[in-house]
Amino acid sequence: MLKTPTIVLNVKTYLEATGIKALEIAQTMDKISQETGVSMAIAVQATDITLCVNKVKIPVFAEHIDPISPGSHTGWTLPESVSEAGAIGTLINHSEHRLKLADIDSCINIAKKLNLDHIVCTNNVLTSKAAAAFKPNFIAVEPPELIGGDISVTTADPDIVSGSVDAVKKIDKNVKVLCGAGVKNGKDVAKSIELGADGVLLASGVVKANNKETVLRDLASGI
Amino acid sequence: MLKTPTIVLNVKTYLEATGIKALEIAQTMDKISQETGVSMAIAVQATDITLCVNKVKIPVFAEHIDPISPGSHTGWTLPESVSEAGAIGTLINHSEHRLKLADIDSCINIAKKLNLDHIVCTNNVLTSKAAAAFKPNFIAVEPPELIGGDISVTTADPDIVSGSVDAVKKIDKNVKVLCGAGVKNGKDVAKSIELGADGVLLASGVVKANNKETVLRDLASGI
Amino acid sequence: MLKTPTIVLNVKTYLEATGIKALEIAQTMDKISQETGVSMAIAVQATDITLCVNKVKIPVFAEHIDPISPGSHTGWTLPESVSEAGAIGTLINHSEHRLKLADIDSCINIAKKLNLDHIVCTNNVLTSKAAAAFKPNFIAVEPPELIGGDISVTTADPDIVSGSVDAVKKIDKNVKVLCGAGVKNGKDVAKSIELGADGVLLASGVVKANNKETVLRDLASGI
Amino acid sequence: MLKTPTIVLNVKTYLEATGIKALEIAQTMDKISQETGVSMAIAVQATDITLCVNKVKIPVFAEHIDPISPGSHTGWTLPESVSEAGAIGTLINHSEHRLKLADIDSCINIAKKLNLDHIVCTNNVLTSKAAAAFKPNFIAVEPPELIGGDISVTTADPDIVSGSVDAVKKIDKNVKVLCGAGVKNGKDVAKSIELGADGVLLASGVVKANNKETVLRDLASGI
Numbered sequence: 001m002l003k004t005p006t007i008v009l010n011v012k013t014y015l016e017a018t019g020i021k022a023l024e025i026a027q028t029m030d031k032i033s034q035e036t037g038v039s040m041a042i043a044v045q046a047t048d049i050t051l052c053v054n055k056v057k058i059p060v061f062a063e064h065i066d067p068i069s070p071g072s073h074t075g076w077t078l079p080e081s082v083s084e085a086g087a088i089g090t091l092i093n094h095s096e097h098r099l100k101l102a103d104i105d106s107c108i109n110i111a112k113k114l115n116l117d118h119i120v121c122t123n124n125v126l127t128s129k130a131a132a133a134f135k136p137n138f139i140a141v142e143p144p145e146l147i148g149g150d151i152s153v154t155t156a157d158p159d160i161v162s163g164s165v166d167a168v169k170k171i172d173k174n175v176k177v178l179c180g181a182g183v184k185n186g187k188d189v190a191k192s193i194e195l196g197a198d199g200v201l202l203a204s205g206v207v208k209a210n211n212k213e214t215v216l217r218d219l220a221s222g223i
Numbered sequence: 224m225l226k227t228p229t230i231v232l233n234v235k236t237y238l239e240a241t242g243i244k245a246l247e248i249a250q251t252m253d254k255i256s257q258e259t260g261v262s263m264a265i266a267v268q269a270t271d272i273t274l275c276v277n278k279v280k281i282p283v284f285a286e287h288i289d290p291i292s293p294g295s296h297t298g299w300t301l302p303e304s305v306s307e308a309g310a311i312g313t314l315i316n317h318s319e320h321r322l323k324l325a326d327i328d329s330c331i332n333i334a335k336k337l338n339l340d341h342i343v344c345t346n347n348v349l350t351s352k353a354a355a356a357f358k359p360n361f362i363a364v365e366p367p368e369l370i371g372g373d374i375s376v377t378t379a380d381p382d383i384v385s386g387s388v389d390a391v392k393k394i395d396k397n398v399k400v401l402c403g404a405g406v407k408n409g410k411d412v413a414k415s416i417e418l419g420a421d422g423v424l425l426a427s428g429v430v431k432a433n434n435k436e437t438v439l440r441d442l443a444s445g446i
Numbered sequence: 447m448l449k450t451p452t453i454v455l456n457v458k459t460y461l462e463a464t465g466i467k468a469l470e471i472a473q474t475m476d477k478i479s480q481e482t483g484v485s486m487a488i489a490v491q492a493t494d495i496t497l498c499v500n501k502v503k504i505p506v507f508a509e510h511i512d513p514i515s516p517g518s519h520t521g522w523t524l525p526e527s528v529s530e531a532g533a534i535g536t537l538i539n540h541s542e543h544r545l546k547l548a549d550i551d552s553c554i555n556i557a558k559k560l561n562l563d564h565i566v567c568t569n570n571v572l573t574s575k576a577a578a579a580f581k582p583n584f585i586a587v588e589p590p591e592l593i594g595g596d597i598s599v600t601t602a603d604p605d606i607v608s609g610s611v612d613a614v615k616k617i618d619k620n621v622k623v624l625c626g627a628g629v630k631n632g633k634d635v636a637k638s639i640e641l642g643a644d645g646v647l648l649a650s651g652v653v654k655a656n657n658k659e660t661v662l663r664d665l666a667s668g669i
Numbered sequence: 670m671l672k673t674p675t676i677v678l679n680v681k682t683y684l685e686a687t688g689i690k691a692l693e694i695a696q697t698m699d700k701i702s703q704e705t706g707v708s709m710a711i712a713v714q715a716t717d718i719t720l721c722v723n724k725v726k727i728p729v730f731a732e733h734i735d736p737i738s739p740g741s742h743t744g745w746t747l748p749e750s751v752s753e754a755g756a757i758g759t760l761i762n763h764s765e766h767r768l769k770l771a772d773i774d775s776c777i778n779i780a781k782k783l784n785l786d787h788i789v790c791t792n793n794v795l796t797s798k799a800a801a802a803f804k805p806n807f808i809a810v811e812p813p814e815l816i817g818g819d820i821s822v823t824t825a826d827p828d829i830v831s832g833s834v835d836a837v838k839k840i841d842k843n844v845k846v847l848c849g850a851g852v853k854n855g856k857d858v859a860k861s862i863e864l865g866a867d868g869v870l871l872a873s874g875v876v877k878a879n880n881k882e883t884v885l886r887d888l889a890s891g892i
Contacts (some may be wrong), residue, residue, distance in 0.1 A: 015293040019307035045301060046271040047308040048270035048441075064298025072371060072426075074317040075287025075300070078268060084242035085270040089687035091769065094297040100767040101799060102792050123771050130770060133795050133836075148295060167802075171840075321546040323537065323577060325569050346548050353547060353579035354611075356572050390579075394617075461739040465753035491716035491747060493754040508743025516684040518817060519874075520763040521733025521746070524714060530688035531716040540743040594741060649741070 001137055002041040002059055002089065002117050004176055005223050006199035007189065007216075008140075010043040010063060010091060014207045022048040023055060025206070028069035030056040030215050038220040041198070043091050046077055053086030059117070062090040064097050068107035079110045089117030091201075092136070095144045103129075108134045119178065119201065128164035132171035139168055139177050140201040146181035148204050153181040154191035184215070189222025199223075224360055225282055225312060225340050226262040227399055228368065228446050229364075229422035230412065230439075233286060233314060237430045245271040246278055248429070251436050253279040261443040266314050269300055276309030276379070282340070285313040287320050287351040290329035302333045312340030314424075315359070318367045324353075326383035331357045342401065353385035362391055362400050363424040366427035371427050374403040377414035388419035407438070412445025422446075447583055448505055448535060448563050449485040450622055451669050452645035453635065453662075454586075456489040456509060456537060460653045468494040469501055471652070474659050484666040485512040485645070487538050492523055499532030505563070508536040511542050513552035525556045535563030535645075538582070541590045547576075554580045565624065565647065571652075574610035578617035585614055585623050586647040592627035594650050597625040600637035611642035630661070635668025670760065670806055671786050672708040673845055674892050675868035676773055676858065676885075677730060677809075678766035679712040679760060683876045691717040692724060694875070697882050699725040707889040708868070712760050714743055722755030731759040731767050736775035739783070748779045758786030760870075761805070764813045770799075777803045788847065788870065797833035801840035808846050809870040815850035817873050822850040834865035853884070858891025860872055868892075 002008075009029065011017030017025055022044045033040040034057070043061035044052055052060045062082035066073070070080060082090060092107045093099045099107065104120065111118040118193050119138040122128040128141045141164040146153050154161060161179045168175050179192050180201035200219075209215040225231075232252065234240030237395050240248055245267045256263040257280070266284035269276055275283045285305035289296070291305060305313060315330045316322045322330065327343065334341040342361040345351040351364045364387040369376050377384060384402045402415050403424035415423050423442075434440040448454075455475065457463030463471055466489045473501070479486040484644060490498055490509035498506045508528035510518070514565040528536060539545045545553065550566065564585040568574040574587045585612040592599050600607060607625045614621050617647045625638050626647035638646050646665075655661040671677075678698065680686030686694055691713045702709040703726070712730035713721055721729045728797060731751035735742070745823050751759060761776045768776065773789065780787040788807040791797040794809045797810045798850050810833040815822050821828060830848045837844050849870035869888075878884040 012299060013293055013296040013299060013301040013304065015303060018293070018304050019303065043297075045304045047300075047304040048271055049270055050273045051308075062298075068236065070241070071234040071237055073360055074233060074266075074426075075285075075320040076236060077270075077298070078236040078241065080238060081236065081241050081268045081270040085274075091297065095771075096296055097298040098769040098771055101762060101770045101773055101796055102764075102767055104770055105793070105796050105799075106310065109256065124774070126802050127770055127774050130774075130799040133799035133802070203297075316547060318548075321548055323544040324550055324573055325541075325544055327547055328570070328573055347551070349579050350547055350551050353576040356576035358581070390495050439646075441516075456743060456849040457738055459737065459745060459747040461749060464739070464747065464750050489743075491750045493718055493746075493750040495716055496719045497754075508744075514682065516682055516687070519682040519765055520679060520760065521713075521731075521766040521874075522682060523744070524682040524687065526684060527682065527687050527714045527716040531720075537743065542742055543744040600831075649743075655847065 004043055004198040005193055006039040006041060007219050008043065008119065008201045008205045009206050010201060012203050013208055015047060018045065019048060021051050026052045026056045026058065026060065029216060030058045031060050032216050032220055036220045038223045041089065046082060049082060049085040049087050052084045059088045060086060062087045064094065065090045065092065065107055065110065067099065067103040076130065079114055079116065083114045083116055085102045092118050092120045094121045095123060095142055095147060104131065105134055110138050121168070125160060125163040125167050129167035129171060131200055132168040132175050135172050136175060139175055140180055141177065142180040142201065149182045152183050152188040153179055154188050156182065156193060158195055161192060161195040161197055179210065186218045186222030190221050193223065227265055227421040228416055229262040229264060230442050231264045231342065231401065231422065231424045233426045234430055235311065236268060237427050240430045241268065242271060245430065247276050248435055249275045249283065251279065252439060253281045253444055255439050256281050259443045261446045264312065269305060270428065272305060272308040272310050282311045282334065283309060285310045287317065288313045288315065290326040290332065302337055302339065306337045306339055310339065310381055315341050315343045317344045317421045318346060318365055318370060325423050327354065328357055331359050348383060348386040348390050352390035352394060355391040355398050358395050359398060362398055363403055364400065364405040372405045375406050376402055376412040377411050377418060381418055384415060384418040384420055385439060409441045409445030412442050416446070447633040448487055451639055452485040452487060452642040453665050454487045454624065454645065454647045455652050456490065456647060456649045457653055458475045458649050459491060465494060468659040469480045469498050471658060472502045472504065472506065473513065475662060476504045478662050478666055479504050482666045483510045486668045486669055487535065492528060495528060495533050506532060508533045510540065511536045511538065511556065513545065513549040525560055525562065529560045529562055530593065531654045533562065538564050538566045540567045541569060541588055541593060544605055550577065550578055554582050571606060571609040571613050575613035575617060578614040578621050581618050582621060586626055587619055587623065588647065595628045598629050598634040599625055600634050600641060602628065604641055607638060607641040632668030635665050639669065671710055673867040674862055675708040675710060676888050677710045677712065677788065677847065677868065677870045678875050679870060679872045680876055681872050682714060686876045687714065688717060692720050694881055695721045695725045695727065695729065699727045701889055702727050703887050705889045710758065712773060715751060715832060718751060718754040718756050728757045729755060731756045732757045734761065734776055734779065735764065736768065736772040748783055748785065752783045752785055761789045763785050763790045764811055765790060773800065779803050781822045794829060794832040794836050798836035798840060801837040801844050804841050805844060808844055809849055810846065810872065811849040818851045820851050821853060821857040822848055823857050823864060825851065827864055828832055830861060830864040830866055855887045855891030858888050862892065
């Protein structure tokens with residue numbers, strides 16, 4: 001399982017992180033992770049998993065899996081397909097790709113069967129607590145209104161982080177908790193750990209940065 | 224643009240056509256296409272596009288694109304991502320992945336901008352006629368109740384094929400029409416062309432066959 | 447069928463038009479329609495159909511029907527239920543409640559069988575043309591970016607109105623065309639008819655007005 | 670709040686329970702409830718709430734609410750609209766109308782604000798436990814594969830009932846638990862209570878019965 005504390009980058013569907021550019025970011029993370037010893041992972045578009053897995057040692061995640069079994073599901077994301085492409089984990093229920101409650105349960109079950117690490121995204125303390133019932137590897141709490149913004153959740157709403165950690169650990173102390181939304185630098189990362197989280201999930205802070213390496217090194221310094 | 228008459232294989236999310244197995248089917252098609260001169264294309268899962276494009280000369284399609292622009296759309300299928308991965312075309316609105324009317328319009332516009340061939344799937348004469356308004360490259364009519372079944376649409380409901388061809392050509396004679404559902408052999412392919420179609424779209428007839436090469440050669444014989 | 451030219455009010459889910467307040471608006475429209483002879487109809491929430499139909503003579507529409515048959519569809523809008531409640535028509539595919547292409551086809555078929563008038567909403571010239579393939583009673587073109595705004599579609603984008611009228615009539619001259627988005631006064635209504643439309647579909651211009659009767663009388667003056 | 674133990678009937682979108690026929694069933698339940706003192710409630714289609722509330726004393730529920738605020742949501746089910754129509758409660762997340770995790774949270778919050786009783790439907794022990802995090806009034810566990818079938822959940826899978834009761838009460842002992850799927854007679858009801866549930870949620874067992882009154886009296890005898 002993904003080592004903690006960790007920094008997980010979700011590159012979403014940014015052009016700055018599509019195809020070869022996703023690989024370049026993965027390679028930068030790979031280099032920094034090896035130099036610093038900080039655990040890092042990258043979640044890329046389904047099309048880019050194969051491209052990345054052969055060239056980097058950091059774990060490559062899918063951004064999403066659909067709650068389907070092999071068969072007639074044209075164009076949906078089969079969990080087995082991301083696993084076979086080389087992803088070792090996946091995001092589930094990202095705020096931009098919400099799932100029904102019963103489907104979160106299904107996706108987590110499938111991920112466990114396929115031995116895929118899984119980070120279930122939630123939006124507040126109560127949904128984090130609810131998700132903990134499924135005993136996922138990770139829960140990543142991200143208030144949607146702060147996603148993509150300039151102020152880190154660790155500053156804007158520290159209680160949602162510590163509150164989620166408390167609520168989740170009360171249900172199952174083995175579930176790890178990440179936090180995200182507005183995370184941009186090492187200070188935000190350090191604060192997340194101080195609040196009890198096992199790391200951060202972030203996106204635009206790195207993907208939209210002019211100098212991604214500088215930002216990534218700064219983030220790593222927070223651990 | 225994809226040469227017609229053509230045979231387009233959609234491998235869906237079958238395990239028998241995931242990862243390396245998708246590539247093997249693509250390679251078989253590639254061999255037969257080169258030997259026979261019959262135009263063939265394969266639509267594979269997003270994860271498998273990169274794997275296939277470098278190893279075969281036949282056109283590789285995506286099974287789906289989402290009506291989104293680059294940005295914050297975690298886990299959705301960005302049209303630019305399948306294009307950059309090497310797909311030269313895509314299915315749109317497959318019966319297992321239906322889109323809203325306005326989104327079909329958006330997807331076709333995006334496909335045209337990215338120079339992606341696009342096959343818009345429909346379920347009857349009227350939806351084929353409606354789709355023709357958008358002037359897509361291809362419309363593939365497939366009655367959902369016959370998909371995955373034992374009787375070809377060309378036998379079970381030939382009027383839906385000829386009726387769609389007529390309706391579509393009346394709106395725009397440059398739009399090509401494929402037909403699908405239950406297509407399994409060369410006779411079905413020949414009949415589709417006799418009914419005015421420019422080829423077939425099929426899936427289980429090949430993917431679930433024990434000897435895929437035999438089935439593919441038989442299909443090619445129909446052209 | 448709804449007499450044209452006509453003014454159709456969609457009250458959406460505004461609190462100012464829920465329950466007894468929907469009825470009050472319907473009664474105001476009823477009075478003005480009778481005094482002026484101008485054809486008017488109101489689309490109300492499913493909960494409010496029964497409340498309104500017994501108290502007004504103007505046609506009461508549903509805001510939506512789902513493409514379902516009677517049976518196990520808890521909480522979805524059964525077309526038979528709005529018909530039995532007394533609605534004589536329904537909106538289909540409103541911009542805030544888009545449907546898949548195949549489902550628009552189904553809804554129109556069901557509406558025809560139940561003898562429900564039906565207004566299929568579209569967002570531009572091409573989707574209007576596509577919808578015309580189904581020969582609905584009405585198509586209402588509304589550019590989403592102008593909905594709820596201050597400038598009427600008849601001023602901001604007159605070509606979308608005349609272009610939709612042309613495209614639709616070329617497919618089937620019996621299909622009536624309404625236009626909407628930003629429509630607020632009699633001048634906008636008059637312009638819509640000048641552009642070839644058979645009336646308007648509007649919402650906030652009336653529902654959010656302090657004096658709804660004044661606005662409705664002004665709208666009626668445009669016909 | 671709905672008195673327990675209770676029998677809640679969801680009439681879905683059956684024609685046998687649309688319009689005046691929904692009212693007739695409600696009236697039968699009302700009579701039996703008064704005669705026997707057994708707590709009963711009926712969930713009807715949005716169109717039929719007004720029709721029923723004025724004619725019966727048993728609580729009338731909506732079958733669904735959407736996670737929306739008043740405004741521009743054409744054709745969706747505004748919680749305020751069912752409340753104003755007279756419903757005193759609502760189902761949330763029925764197996765035929767699943768919601769995203771974050772939306773279940775929103776719907777429960779809205780229901781609490783509007784003072785609407787709310788029954789959150791779940792499909793197994795873990796989703797019941799997850800839903801309990803939100804402290805709803807009721808959770809109704811129904812294994813989808815048994816819904817509409819001939820064997821009661823209390824016979825086919827008693828552990829899912831007792832397991833859900835245990836899991837839910839461990840999270841919050843004030844949350845009541847109903848069970849459903851295949852429930853048809855008084856023995857099933859009695860067994861549900863023996864398993865720790867506070868009553869049953871059922872549909873076809875009553876709605877599809879030739880003699881609804883006989884079935885309802887039998888069900889009541891189980892309490």
